[in-house]
Amino acid sequence: MKPQRKGGLYRSRLGKGLDEDALRYLSSLRDDEEILVDDIEGTEAHVIMLAEQGIIPEQDAEKILRVLEELRGKALKAELALEGEFEDVHEFIESFVIEKLGIEVGGKLHTGRSRNDQVALDLRLSSRRYLIEIWRAAIELAEALLSKAREVGDAIILHYTHLQPAQIGYLAQYLLAHFFHLLRDIERIESCYHRVNVSPLGACAIAGSTLPLNRRRVAELLGFDGIVENSVDAVSSRDFALEALSAAAILMVNLSRIAEDLIIWSSSEFGYAELPDDLTSPSSVMPHKKNPCILELLRAKAGKVIGLLTAALTMMKGIPTGYDRDLQEGKPVLWNALQETRDSTRILAKAIKAVEFKRDRMFDKAAETYAPAIELAESLIKYSGLSLREAHMLVGAFVKELHESGKLLKDADLGSLERLAESILGKELKFPETVFKKIIEARGVADLRTTEGSSKYSEVQRQLELGQERLEEVRRRLEKAMKNLSNSRRKFEESLSKFLS
Amino acid sequence: MKPQRKGGLYRSRLGKGLDEDALRYLSSLRDDEEILVDDIEGTEAHVIMLAEQGIIPEQDAEKILRVLEELRGKALKAELALEGEFEDVHEFIESFVIEKLGIEVGGKLHTGRSRNDQVALDLRLSSRRYLIEIWRAAIELAEALLSKAREVGDAIILHYTHLQPAQIGYLAQYLLAHFFHLLRDIERIESCYHRVNVSPLGACAIAGSTLPLNRRRVAELLGFDGIVENSVDAVSSRDFALEALSAAAILMVNLSRIAEDLIIWSSSEFGYAELPDDLTSPSSVMPHKKNPCILELLRAKAGKVIGLLTAALTMMKGIPTGYDRDLQEGKPVLWNALQETRDSTRILAKAIKAVEFKRDRMFDKAAETYAPAIELAESLIKYSGLSLREAHMLVGAFVKELHESGKLLKDADLGSLERLAESILGKELKFPETVFKKIIEARGVADLRTTEGSSKYSEVQRQLELGQERLEEVRRRLEKAMKNLSNSRRKFEESLSKFLS
Amino acid sequence: MKPQRKGGLYRSRLGKGLDEDALRYLSSLRDDEEILVDDIEGTEAHVIMLAEQGIIPEQDAEKILRVLEELRGKALKAELALEGEFEDVHEFIESFVIEKLGIEVGGKLHTGRSRNDQVALDLRLSSRRYLIEIWRAAIELAEALLSKAREVGDAIILHYTHLQPAQIGYLAQYLLAHFFHLLRDIERIESCYHRVNVSPLGACAIAGSTLPLNRRRVAELLGFDGIVENSVDAVSSRDFALEALSAAAILMVNLSRIAEDLIIWSSSEFGYAELPDDLTSPSSVMPHKKNPCILELLRAKAGKVIGLLTAALTMMKGIPTGYDRDLQEGKPVLWNALQETRDSTRILAKAIKAVEFKRDRMFDKAAETYAPAIELAESLIKYSGLSLREAHMLVGAFVKELHESGKLLKDADLGSLERLAESILGKELKFPETVFKKIIEARGVADLRTTEGSSKYSEVQRQLELGQERLEEVRRRLEKAMKNLSNSRRKFEESLSKFLS
């Protein structure tokens, strides 16, 4: 089902049809699949307003709306092929309506509107939809992180810096770190959503219209929070899209770091984490393989989203104010980036739910390191009155001696430390044997911590509760935004049905 | 004035000094000039807290604070050369203090702290400062746009799409478009500011400390709104910096479009705008030149900021959670981008204030085009009952005929339009001669508009008022943030003077 | 036509089928449309070699090749839908063959091969194809520039710097500047082509195979110049793709500047250039519009290609050596960028051929400026013995005086210049009246130039001849590369038909 007309609807001044290569180069028809339904719904709202304002007769509006509803039905069932010699979906749909109803009635569809404000509308409608989806997916992932943090309980893990063992702590603390980061990602998505959710329609080509359009009414019908005040701003600006892309890129960078950790932890050398079979991939030729491919792809897709953000910024940089055709090229860039972000967030939520952490392995690795050296140094401050720098020097030399003699910290004795203190600092050390034992035994060193937000069991529990509260607030705000949209949609349908009945 | 010690303060375990090439490659000392004062002040706050918590003796704190104050004084007068074999400013300052006070007292400076949380602190302090400056500069530019919009009054200009004349309107509408865009840029800066303004200190290396540090007290002393809860998050995350860079890049893209317009309008062919001599550059060899170089540079700097954002995102992508040395490389990238953004915003404010728009030239150019064709078409809907598409066809053919016979729209006669209506649409046209005359005469066509936010004189006045209100709100919020900082600073100095007196 | 089997061909070790969401996330099947034919042909060459080396029986090879030829036929007619639960085209094709021939025969298809070397092969085959197409398109554009330079003859134009009139010269010189730039772009494409055109096959998973594969034979059958020596390098490296993307991005940036010039020159204010109707676009609502949209899109696509290059570099940065799934994500990025580059180069060639330059308008604008000021200054060096800096000061003041009194250079008189010389330099000027007249009259000032490569008519003619020679060389090298490919293809088909007959 498609219009028979061969395009060129708008070429009233231009003599010939568009060159075939030029049309192929120019046409965004294939990309516009994304906004087919948006474009129809936006057009319906516009037509309702035109009739309400008396700009076109009600009976004409009715006819046009019937055709649009037919189109919308087909579009929703994916029965509407976007093909033919059209520059874009807007020309496609208008051509269709004119073919059905003739130019005297169908030709009224575009009254008081330009493709310039129309495409800005469609871009906002589609961005809004994606942002809601990403918002949901991010909440789902945040929830998965929180659940997993609860599930792993008091599992010990090394916290790494420079991919070297730093301090011993809790796996839940690691998961919570990403949870709190994700909350900020969600905040960014949310702020952006509200800047996206205003209507540009009525700006017409760039300077507004001499027809008595009611911009607020269209905005209300389509669930917008308001309108873009200035008509030049409305057709020319794409900062809302750049902001959505930035928020997506920052989120993806965050996810790519979780992916990197899990890839490394899935290596046989680390052996901390294992994805289930149904989330891993085999080799076509190596029968022994179990590859965490979804995580690698996610990492790569972060690179892709960064590139798409760069593309969009570069496209917009230094072009004249007003609608330029450059803006067209930004559409698929935006959609592609938001899709990848949504899908990556969802798949990572699935991976986090499914991943199995190897409790014993993580503990054993932690126990084999010199990681408690820092707590030993801090205890030397507390119990022996050393300055941090003295304690650091002493423990550094102590670790060096142990390392060179092939000993682990757990096999160390206090006597050696005392001897070193004398030779290095020229001090007689007073240090309680029990504390020394507690620290070098590894288990429990984490719980010696006292600071707020640290990787200590009771602190982790507190963070879990705090996290739960924050998650609930975030979820409530998403639900409110979604409810506003569904309420508007209901009213829109009521208005529509008035015309059609 | 610099420490005599040759670095290597922390190499307690590592046998040899750092290789010279490696040190040169690793050291961020030169870049750290940016955070020299921040680092000293952050250290002072930390030391005050250590003494208040009884972690170090008050008299030791006093000695350390005296040395730090001496350093701060010199740093503020740019008398402190960041030189020597140090990896960074943190090692530099600690070495200095230890040299002065010996390891038993000076060695307490770093108690309960790691460079990991310390550099995160410095990065937040410096980002906060830049964000405030950009926020101010953006308000200054917004104000300049508003003033200029008032100043140019009812000056007519063509609104362009595709760099082709689109509709005739008001220059003030153009200026307001960028004003409203800028308000959104300011909102983004502001949101980012609040996510930046929380303290990471107390996270220590990554997992927190066993010493009874009071994280909230340090945050209060330094004017932060709160703390980064999770210690891993505190040292590992840089989303706040990526967000600042994104907001800067989007702002710069916006500014680059204003620059592009002004560059084109400054060409002798357009001749709409002229910068004063003191904002333009000559040629070394062409005596006749007057080049709008600051605008070209601004356009290029937008490209640079985009590249720096890309660099920062790429650096962060796919690195393990925790502090990685990669993060160091992000520091100058961030500062450089924020400086350029601040300076570009300021210079554009100056240019906007100073630019002279050529009222007559803009009007003449507007009057020479076929731009009112769209309003003619809309009037044919209103007065002659044509559908938009019929009107578009008719007016398109009309313009084509005029163009081919070398006539402008203002020289057209209604008769020709009526004849065309009959030949093209087969319709007898009823159209009021007075309306026709009004439209083709150009002056006044803009005021035929009716829609909210359009380029119509009364609408522009309304937008001006609205703009003024919004600007006041924005300014109030900046002032509040600045006041919070100065209040905190005052309290900080009181606490400091307690120790020093 | 597609395999009935539901995928999972390689999951011999992995217990369950792949999770549905994970499959959707992982599968590159849709993107692989690009390499469907490449993959089949690469597989055919591999199978021929396997049989020639006695690794699989000739009769098995024959059966497999028949099925592959059937597939290839359908693929070429676009009758092969890449659908189903497959991770990629490789699994799809192998599944198809096994379904047809059973696992005992069909299961031999993949002998001595991994998807790792196979996808590297496909990527090189497809890159090679695109590079040839871009190479051709660039030659076509270079030719169009040269023809147009000939066609415009001695048309005068202003050369601009800072978008301000700099010196008067020839339009042909401008066109030749881009011609010579394009020659360098072609050199970059050509160098890259030769680094792309080596075969990775035989590297297997990463370390090579224990089967007696003949890597050189496969390379010969597929028209490669040689093999990638090291097996790890063969599967892990993508520098050839990054190089192709870089060359494409640099070319696109070049083209975007031509586009920018033409967009500005097509403005009604400049009025230097006009694209024919069939290469321009109308407005949906403004009947008077004629927008150079293809040029704006090209400019935007340059931004897109820059973003795709960034994406690819970012994906590859810091991932471990070896095949990582990240590499998959680079495939569509590469293809998309190369397509856009090819299409943009072609459309610009068309635009250059078709664009009409407004000779008189360009001359008039040139004559209205102070551009010959620089030649006047140089003549003051030659005829009056001034130093350049004195001449510059004098002429600068002269232009200023003219400008302030509203005079053009052509209306100036020598007397004023002499008076100024005395007041500014304190010198009595000796300057031939005839030279003064010649310079200020504008026409002919360009031909006063003497330097090699300057915008002087005779130099332009020389450059045209030189350009023609260089173009022929470049064309010869392309033809040679294409001939090598077609010769190989012929031999390949002979080998194939031996098996099939």
Added chain:
Amino acid sequence: MKPQRKGGLYRSRLGKGLDEDALRYLSSLRDDEEILVDDIEGTEAHVIMLAEQGIIPEQDAEKILRVLEELRGKALKAELALEGEFEDVHEFIESFVIEKLGIEVGGKLHTGRSRNDQVALDLRLSSRRYLIEIWRAAIELAEALLSKAREVGDAIILHYTHLQPAQIGYLAQYLLAHFFHLLRDIERIESCYHRVNVSPLGACAIAGSTLPLNRRRVAELLGFDGIVENSVDAVSSRDFALEALSAAAILMVNLSRIAEDLIIWSSSEFGYAELPDDLTSPSSVMPHKKNPCILELLRAKAGKVIGLLTAALTMMKGIPTGYDRDLQEGKPVLWNALQETRDSTRILAKAIKAVEFKRDRMFDKAAETYAPAIELAESLIKYSGLSLREAHMLVGAFVKELHESGKLLKDADLGSLERLAESILGKELKFPETVFKKIIEARGVADLRTTEGSSKYSEVQRQLELGQERLEEVRRRLEKAMKNLSNSRRKFEESLSKFLS
């Protein structure tokens, strides 16, 4: 030592001095430190030519050259502070000379030249220098890889794909993979060098000069291979810089992957590699740390260079042909990226020379995996007549069974495999016990390989020899380029001394 004059040398037409903020924004003086010597030397060559051509008197040339030599001497000793109210180094130097010699003599310095061609010259001179340095550093790194490959002899390592064990092979093969990649990087640097090494001087502002400049003579004096033919191309194009940046970015991405491998291999969990103490960094607070920071920084710097390439491409995209001030902003971007690339290549060469690989650890880890599964499958093709796909199914199931029963491949027995063959394939397996033993014992499995370029000991030896040959060729070409430069420099100095004696 600096000019007393306050700038504004070129403002002959422009009434007032440049606004202070505008000057600060515009001035590239600080960045121009990079090209101070280049600019002086380029100016000297230009002045020699001017005198040789009789454009300026020999005695004036002599005076100017003496001042320039004095400046050059100071610049080389870093005694020339680039300060003052100058837009750039060109104005700075000319002002200096005029101050010394007066405007009648000193004012001749700039004859027949513009900053437009002058800065293009300086950019080519500085790019050339950096490219030579990177070329050398890359050869040094290539040599280090080759030496290390020889040094590690027959050390076994796992080759990884997806960071999972893939096949067992030789560490030398890994090092050679990067060696061969690096050869291609060197080729790209070399091609670029030759496109950089042509002289733009004589293009003047944009269209050439009316003075009888000898462009070839200047090119010869400065060691260029030729001239940029077209004057517009000469001042407007920066593709050479974009190409240098691309080659640098691709090289850095390559290096970042080596860095990533070494970071992971330096983890205590892998434990394959250890950098010496003098190339690692400690923690300020964790006494046990030994962090491979130079590798992490290198990884980050790859991100930075990608960002700088993006910045440069974005700056150039869509700006008008001709010199635009945007180009100025590209200078520090280029230099910064080339410096980082040079330094990173050098530091990695140092790291490769110094890194210690843990032979036994690598072997043990290799022996613990199922990696020989692929060779077992291939042997089942050879000895048992299975198809690859059957063999893959069988071995996959075999590995799964072993894994589930906690057995390693080396503990497997042929009987189990035979039983599985019957249950899965319904086939009685004939497989030689000796081959089975050989494969599962791990040591020696690599040498079963036969294919060219594989990870097999004899192949590795062959690749080493081939690598050595290629390295010699590459080195010879670098030496030739360097010799050309030093020869030119000698001749230049002879010409110079003729004037000065």
